[in-house]
Amino acid sequence: MLLESIKFILMGTYVTIAVIAVALPLGFIVGLLLALVRVYGGPFISRLTSIYSTVMRGVPPIVLLFLLFFVIAGSINLSPFLAGSLALGIISSAYQLEIFRGAILCVSSGQMIAARSIGMSRSKAVLYIILPQALRIAIPPWSNEVSTVIKDSSLVYALGVAEILRRSQFVAARTYKPMLAFSVAALIYFLMTFIANRFLDAVERKTRISAH
Amino acid sequence: MAEPIIQIKDLSKQYGGKVVLKNISLTVNEGDAIVIIGPSGTGKSTLLRCINLLSKADSGSIKLDGKEINIPDVNEDEVRQHISMVFQDFLLFNHLTALGNIKIGLTQVRGMGAEQAEERAKEELTRVGLAENAGQYPGQLSGGQKQRVAIARALAMEPRVILFDEPTSALDPELIGEVLEVMRLLADEGMTMLVVTHEIGFARQVADRIVFIEGGVVVEEGPPNELFYNPKTERTREFLWKITELYGHDQVESQG
């Protein structure tokens, strides 16, 4: 009976990973694009992006989750899982925007000058010279963001999605063993962040540029 | 014959498989100004750090006023009240003023009252010529000033001996003079000191004895004139004259 309960909670991991698998890449793509806009774009659009970043990072994720959920659910008929995951992705994009922006600014301006001086266009320089270096620099803070997304995925609980936490609650109610149920949930999350961080540490070590 | 202040016998230390100090023996008597020279990375700084127990020597004996200090359960803090150190990178306490840097040792280590400590600290600061910088923070001082404050901080503890670990190596050339001047005055007043440095001019002028260390061993030691004009080994002669070419020549000439 106990084993089945734990298995039941564990199955929630698939859902959680699915949420992350939607949110993280979405945040990455949007965040990276916005970072490029913020650094290389004209003053007006750069300002706009800056406001986006300040607002999205200044409001609690759960509030944004609800807002985006109601907006998305109001216009298209999406499942709570999908709406929640997309919302988390949009929230993460603001944080990732700042991470990539910081990393791009870290790459010395000399690199751009050198690239232009051999005739590269601005966009090619960004794509082949700046970004590869920036992405490596971004790995440590990005690793942090991955942990954050893993933990924030628990927020979709509030939308009723049957992920780890909701299943733990179910088990807690059924078995009258809340301590065990929620500790299992905590352990699963801990293992996920732990593994993710270790993995990204290894990636960082393998791709180290000696100048940084 | 008085007991030597520092008596080192057969001191050895290994670091990461490499032998850094090998059976070093050295005697430091009261009032001695001993200058240690030698190529970089040959254990000179390590030797100093073993003496004031910031580093642990693997074997050998270090005696302070006749008492053995290279033992496992020695009271390090107490030993360091009698053996002060001045570092290459000054290491002033950034959050305290120049005066505060000197005061804190007096109040927190020697247990002096605040007023008395303030008085003594002012004295030491005047002694190194920085009385008017008392209220400034390390971030506002030049390198030479910082090092002089560091010397005052060391002096305030009234140590039996001061260890100088390459005190001018991190300074811009024009600031070196003011620090060496303070050190020379101290030597003239009879302060016992052990100085690791590349400043050959200083060594020739001020040292009672020069110790040449290379490869973790004492190659030769003796009064400056002996080492410069009558060295016992070829290596000593080679090193000294090469170093004089690089560092000491101008100083030797300008100081006659």
Add this chain to the structure above:
Amino acid sequence: MGDWMDILAKYLPYFIDGVIITIKLTLVGLALGAVIGMPAAIGRVYGSKWIRRLCVGYIELFRGTPILVQLFVVYFGFPELGITLSRMTSAYLVMALNSGAYQAEYFRGAIQAIGAGQMMAARSIGMSRLKAIRYIILPQALRLVIPAWSNEPISLLKASAVAFLIAVPDLMTQAKTIAARTYNPIGTYIIVAVIYLIVAFILTGILHFLEKRLKIPGLELEAQRT
């Protein structure tokens, strides 16, 4: 959505009640977190093997699990062990422990940035390790940590928002009720978002003021050089 002005006017007292609780949660969590985090950081840098392990364990546990799960463990799980805490106490406790772990990492960063040199200089004039930590390392670390640490009040403010899921009567709980009553979730939550932004703005302002007051000439640069 245009009638959110009306919602604000009509339900202002409720919003205010909620904000007060939210601010209480944040400030108490911040203060207690500092009390927990600082010793944890010191233990982690200077402690013996077992103290270090204990500190690392605590820090990694609370940084590696979602705050919502932590809340559930304390509020729903502890009673099973015989420890029954009220909603508010559970929330305060979790906020404190959670913030403490993050603050410990900020303090640790500052302590290590001060550098081994300062400790060496302190020992070289005969100071004991304890005195060196108290009079030399900590005073500098506390000033060095301010820029990084100033992220924490805002982080905690945002984290506090999940407390409504154990029915703590904070801003979000009020919002839930109001959203239901007005059938206007979007309008309500936009107001809530704006309120959080205003509170965050005020907090940041206070922090900047404090940062200016505590500056030591040349300290930030010096600590990076030596």
